[in-house]
Amino acid sequence: MERTTLFILLAVLADGLAGLTGGLLSERWLKRHLSALVAFAAGALIGAVFLEILPEAVEAAGTGAFRWALASFLALTFVEWFLGPHHHDHSAHAPGHPHHHDGLTSAPSTVVPSLLAADALHNLGDGAAVAAAFLASPEAGLAAALAVIAHELPQEVGDYALLRAAGLSRVRxxxxxxxxxxxxxxxxxxxxxxSQWMDGLEGIILALASGTFLYIGATDLLPELRRIQTPGAARGRLLGFLLGLALVATVGVIERHVLGAHG
Known part of the structure; x- marks a missing residue:
């Protein structure tokens, strides 16, 4: 249990560091590669759902995992229908995008508390998903951690751009x-x-995470990639998407057949 807890803490720490990359990368680099990063995140999320997280949820919670996954997918759908679009519009908030400005008063001040509150809830769910995945198996834990970190990169770049546009300094x-x-x-x-008080909790959390990750990857990230039509951007996002899928699949194979052989 101590080893699993350590893995969870390291994964959450890595996720937190990924959330700060927006202020560390040059705007020229972000403008050039953000589309590929979003595609990479979509590939990692969708790959993690179908290759690791949902299968582990089914193993832990039975076929009822599909109902939990559907419930979380529908919940996010209804939230966006009635409360407006998801606040993480990566390409629109990217440096160099027509809607992104470097001025300090280009976004309303109300953006800051609402964005941070939504981000806090999002990170709460990410932490729960990573912990539940590691409790189920190391393979699922690594897949969930990679998916969360991959999604965190373009997401937090967009959030950082919004905070800067709302008037916050780089440090703030x-x-x-x-x-x-x-x-x-x-x-x-x-x-x-x-998990110490409720048997099967990790299976339910994994199923809920599966629906959430699938929704984010399929309906939030992938549609954004259709906005960029240049051949170079199309090749970059295709490569990014395939790399995201390949990374999750490769880590799972290594964990099962290489590290597992020495466990």
Whole structure:
């Protein structure tokens, strides 16, 4: 159990560090590669769902896992229908995009609290998903961690751009994003504690995470990639998507057939 807890903490820490990359990368590099990053995140999320997370959820919770996954998918759908689009519009918030501005007053001040609150809830769910995955198996844990980190990169780049547009300095924007990353620890801790009191909790959390990751990958990330039509961008996003899938698949194979042989 101590080893699993250590893996969870390291994965959550890596996720938190990924959330701060927006302020560390040059705007020229982000403008050039953000489409490929979004595609990579979509590939990693969708690959993690079907190759590792949902199969582990079914093994832990039975076929009822599909109902939990469907419930989380529909819940996100209805939330967006009635409350508006998902706040993480990566390409629109990217440096160099027509809607992105470097000025300090180009976004309303109300953006900051709503964005940070939504980000905190999102990170809470990510932490819970990673913890539940590691409790189910190391393979599922690594797949969930990779999917969360891959999604965190383009997502937090967009959030960082919005915070800067709302008037926050680079340091204040990074501190704000770093603070909301701590909610991932709360989510992971809640699952660790809850799993000791409720049998099968990790299976339910994994199923819910499957529906959430599938929704984000298929309906949030992939449609954004249709906006860029140049041949070079198309090749970059195709390569990014395939690399995301390949990374999750490769890590699973290594964990099962190489590391597992020495376990």
């Amino acid at each position: 924007a990074l501190l704000a994003l770093g603070a909301v990353q701590l909610t991932a620890l709360a989510g992971a801790g809640a699952v660790l504690l809850g």
